[in-house]
Amino acid sequence: MNALSPTTLRAPSLQTEGMTKIFGPLVALDDVSIDIKAGSFHALLGENGAGKSTLVKCIMGFYHADKGKLRLDGAEVAVASPRDARAHGIGMVYQQFTLVPCLTAAENLVISRADAPAVIDWKREMPKLQAFMERMPFRVPLDRRVASLSAGEKQKLEILKLLYLEQRFLILDEPTSVLTPGEADEVLGLLGDMARRGDVTVLMISHKFREVKAFCDSFTVLRRGQLTGSGDAQIATVAEMSAMMIGDTPIRERSARSARHEDRTVLELNALYADDAEGRPAIHAVDLKVKAGEIVGIAGVSGNGQSALVEVLSGQRPLKDGRLFINGKPFEPTRKDFDRFKVFGLPEEPLKNAAVPRMSVAENIAFRSYDKPPISSLGWWLSPGPLRRKGEDLIDRYKVKTASPDSPIESLSGGNVQRAILARELSGEVDVLIVANPCFGLDFASVAEIRTQIMEQRNRGAAVLLVSEDLDEVLELSDRVAVMSGGSITYVAPIGETDRNTIGKHMAGH
Amino acid sequence: MTGADLYIVLLAMIGGAIRVSTPFMFVALGECLTEKSGRINLGHEGNLVLGAMVAYAVSFMTGSPWLGVLAAGGAGLVLGAMHGWICALPRVNDIAVGIAFMSFGTGLAFFFGKSFIQPSAPGLEAIGLGDWTGNSAIAQALQVNPLFLVGIALAVFLSWALANTRWGLILRMTGDSAASARAMGVNIDLVRLLATAVGGLLAGIGGAFLSLYYPGSWNEGLSSGQGLMAVALVIFARWDPIRCVWAALLFGAAGALGPSLQSIGISQGYYFFNAAPYILTLFIMIASARSKSAASDAPGELSIVK
Numbered sequence: 079m080n081a082l083s084p085t086t087l088r089a090p091s092l093q094t095e096g097m098t099k100i101f102g103p104l105v106a107l108d109d110v111s112i113d114i115k116a117g118s119f120h121a122l123l124g125e126n127g128a129g130k131s132t133l134v135k136c137i138m139g140f141y142h143a144d145k146g147k148l149r150l151d152g153a154e155v156a157v158a159s160p161r162d163a164r165a166h167g168i169g170m171v172y173q174q175f176t177l178v179p180c181l182t183a184a185e186n187l188v189i190s191r192a193d194a195p196a197v198i199d200w201k202r203e204m205p206k207l208q209a210f211m212e213r214m215p216f217r218v219p220l221d222r223r224v225a226s227l228s229a230g231e232k233q234k235l236e237i238l239k240l241l242y243l244e245q246r247f248l249i250l251d252e253p254t255s256v257l258t259p260g261e262a263d264e265v266l267g268l269l270g271d272m273a274r275r276g277d278v279t280v281l282m283i284s285h286k287f288r289e290v291k292a293f294c295d296s297f298t299v300l301r302r303g304q305l306t307g308s309g310d311a312q313i314a315t316v317a318e319m320s321a322m323m324i325g326d327t328p329i330r331e332r333s334a335r336s337a338r339h340e341d342r343t344v345l346e347l348n349a350l351y352a353d354d355a356e357g358r359p360a361i362h363a364v365d366l367k368v369k370a371g372e373i374v375g376i377a378g379v380s381g382n383g384q385s386a387l388v389e390v391l392s393g394q395r396p397l398k399d400g401r402l403f404i405n406g407k408p409f410e411p412t413r414k415d416f417d418r419f420k421v422f423g424l425p426e427e428p429l430k431n432a433a434v435p436r437m438s439v440a441e442n443i444a445f446r447s448y449d450k451p452p453i454s455s456l457g458w459w460l461s462p463g464p465l466r467r468k469g470e471d472l473i474d475r476y477k478v479k480t481a482s483p484d485s486p487i488e489s490l491s492g493g494n495v496q497r498a499i500l501a502r503e504l505s506g507e508v509d510v511l512i513v514a515n516p517c518f519g520l521d522f523a524s525v526a527e528i529r530t531q532i533m534e535q536r537n538r539g540a541a542v543l544l545v546s547e548d549l550d551e552v553l554e555l556s557d558r559v560a561v562m563s564g565g566s567i568t569y570v571a572p573i574g575e576t577d578r579n580t581i582g583k584h585m586a587g588h
Numbered sequence: 589m590t591g592a593d594l595y596i597v598l599l600a601m602i603g604g605a606i607r608v609s610t611p612f613m614f615v616a617l618g619e620c621l622t623e624k625s626g627r628i629n630l631g632h633e634g635n636l637v638l639g640a641m642v643a644y645a646v647s648f649m650t651g652s653p654w655l656g657v658l659a660a661g662g663a664g665l666v667l668g669a670m671h672g673w674i675c676a677l678p679r680v681n682d683i684a685v686g687i688a689f690m691s692f693g694t695g696l697a698f699f700f701g702k703s704f705i706q707p708s709a710p711g712l713e714a715i716g717l718g719d720w721t722g723n724s725a726i727a728q729a730l731q732v733n734p735l736f737l738v739g740i741a742l743a744v745f746l747s748w749a750l751a752n753t754r755w756g757l758i759l760r761m762t763g764d765s766a767a768s769a770r771a772m773g774v775n776i777d778l779v780r781l782l783a784t785a786v787g788g789l790l791a792g793i794g795g796a797f798l799s800l801y802y803p804g805s806w807n808e809g810l811s812s813g814q815g816l817m818a819v820a821l822v823i824f825a826r827w828d829p830i831r832c833v834w835a836a837l838l839f840g841a842a843g844a845l846g847p848s849l850q851s852i853g854i855s856q857g858y859y860f861f862n863a864a865p866y867i868l869t870l871f872i873m874i875a876s877a878r879s880k881s882a883a884s885d886a887p888g889e890l891s892i893v894k
């Protein structure tokens with residue numbers, strides 16, 4: 079294997095010189111030169127849409143930079159494809175998984191090798207794989223199909239795959255967004271140790287200052303495609319780093335929680351049952367009431383039925399038993415009832431669950447209103463003019479960064495997809511709001527913005543159901559906290575009468 | 589019905605299963621291979637009929653049925669490769685192309701096959717696996733065509749290769765997650781082209797069996813939709829080559845139900861029992877559409893499950 083040759087066995091340094099990448103009218107990267115020392119754990123910071131993913135994709139040969147050079151250990155290298163990058167020992171964990179779901183972990187590892195044998199002798203390979211696993215501080219069951227692994231295990235396997243391929247320059251694009259804080263610390267801690275030993279150099283894209291301060295030794299900041307700063311991550315303060323990220327744009331002041339006036343139940347979930355795709359119970363006897371002007375936060379470790387619950391509420395998953403009420407009247411999760419009861423929502427992974435990836439940003443924003451005046455007349459005629467104007471207006475108000483309202487929504491950066499959907503869902507009058515992991519993968523300024531929007535809807539009297547894997551988010555926003563574990567709600571308490579430890583215990587199933 | 593009658597029916601069905609299942613088996617294995625790569629080829633009916641015609645013609649002209657089998661495979665390979673190549677063009681739907689190829693293959697066979705309807709070509713010889721018993725009914729039932737054995741060996745080989753070779757893993761990867769395959773530098777279109785071509789080759793060989801062994805002559809009504817039923821069979825077999833063999837045997841046995849009942853004098857409902865494979869197809873389609881495990885075994889890139 080190429081990566082076993084002595085020259086690449088130690089951690090390399092990497093520089094880019096004047097990297098530039100242009101997408102149509104948008105300059106996604108503008109003359110970016112970064113310098114990453116051998117054996118460092120380097121953080122790449124920036125707002126959503128700053129160009130972080132674009133930069134690393136150029137390094138990986140996934141995109142062809144319009145201008146710029148790449149140096150590895152000081153020598154210029156040409157990387158025209160991910161295969162070239164791999165030959166140079168540069169590997170990446172992408173924001174979305176690249177494992178093959180129908181293959182087992184072992185099959186995924188073996189087939190990722192450039193020198194995978196034509197006939198695989200599993201009797202010989204398995205002990206080798208097991209020996210490799212033994213050396214790694216975190217493990218993944220080798221004989222399980224990837225489709226049946228949890229998100230955390232998949233992420234670990236992605237990283238293990240790079241180490242298995244003996245890649246010495248690791249690029250991680252928001253690697254911890256699918257991990258619990260405990261798993262994240264474990265994985266990053268190990269990578270940090272390997273970097274300090276000079277085994278690997280790590281470049282990590284992250285939005286979490288906590289991780290950057292705890293594990294990284296140097297950092298680079300991008301803003302709107304330009305380099306705005308770099309330095310020692312241990313010396314620079316969080317305030318300095320965030321100033322480099324957002325420039326002098328003021329961060330939105332958090333809305334305060336206003337006192338509640340009414341005590342009227344709006345949303346009522348009554349003994350809900352639903353099955354998962356394999357027919358096993360996913361949620362089990364879920365009872366919950368949400369009052370007007372109240373945020374009920376559902377905390378829980380991912381995979382305990384939260385996504386099934388949100389899918390039931392948004393009509394994506396059939397209800398096996400149980401009923402839903404809004405203002406005491408039966409509610410069916412259909413488009414008609416969403417309109418009638420003014421129910422809005424932001425599901426997780428909005429690109430998959432709440433958008434049509436290839437349709438334009440303006441069209442996606444119009445999904446709640448395309449069949450109503452002024453966009454539609456006579457019930458069937460769509461006017462492109464008002465549709466576009468509405469799109470432009472909302473893109474502006476919600477600061478969605480897009481090349482044009484006509485770009486497909488899938489070309490937006492992760493955070494901006496979230497904003498576009500939020501613009502669509504929050505721009506009207508809202509009585510019930512259902513949000514799932516609304517700040518997943520967002521930069522801190524967007525997090526502040528979105529949490530403020532949610533709080534404002536509450537203050538205006540909406541009943542808000544917030545499902546989040548981020549306990550801090552639940553604690554910050556909720557009036558009442560519920561914990562979901564094993565498909566049921568196992569604990570409910572007003573925010574003033576509970577604390578992080580109690581909630582944590584119930585999340586762990588005690 | 590007496591015990592002896594039941595024995596005759598069962599023996600006839602086993603014999604029928606062995607005799608009739610071979611084309612199902614080859615088409616299903618070909619389709620399984622194609623679908624594992626993430627593409628569906630509904631045109632195998634065309635490969636089957638063209639294969640039958642070519643095999644018959646070549647056997648007639650050269651006097652060697654095995655040359656006919658090879659030629660049938662070649663014809664299937666060409667059809668499959670054309671399907672694979674066209675589907676790699678942008679915005680082309682594999683199902684539509686498959687339906688076009690079904691008509692194309694049969695049309696081609698009818699056009700060139702006109703002059704071969706009359707003459708009789710040498711067919712494939714069977715191996716008498718039951719001859720040693722001295723029992724003529726058993727000997728009759730266990731007349732096994734070498735292609736049947738080749739099909740079983742092929743299924744075992746495919747099932748092994750899918751799990752134990754680089755090619756097998758790359759094929760499954762391409763079929764399940766094109767994005768991962770691309771990220772790994774796999775040329776997806778090439779993998780699918782090759783899989784569809786080899787799949788077409790197998791379907792062509794299935795056709796050779798029809799014209800060279802059972803029913804054993806070439807005419808335009810030779811295939812009665814086996815090529816299409818094999819698609820249902822692959823879903824029923826949940827994309828597993830070994831299960832494809834069992835499913836093909838089941839279909840073969842169902843097809844032998846009518847004739848074997850007739851042989852003991854039950855001719856009521858003859859047409860109904862003859863329709864058994866089609867009824868079976870229908871029920872399998874309904875059952876597998878509802879089955880949750882079928883959904884989780886299906887290759888992720890298949891256009892019918894996406």
Ligand SMILES: Nc1ncnc2c1ncn2[C@@H]1O[C@H](COP(=O)(O)OP(=O)(O)OP(=O)(O)O)[C@@H](O)[C@H]1O
Binds near residue numbers: 521
């Ligand atoms: N293939 C593409 N075509 C057109 N525009 C693109 C494409 N890829 C990215 N962009 C644009 O380039 C800009 C930078 O995107 P990029 O994905 O690099 O952001 P990011 O810093 O990774 O953001 P996030 O933190 O949200 O992941 C965005 O405005 C995005 O819309």
Ligand SMILES: [Mg+2]
Binds near residue numbers: 173
């Ligand atoms: Mg990104």
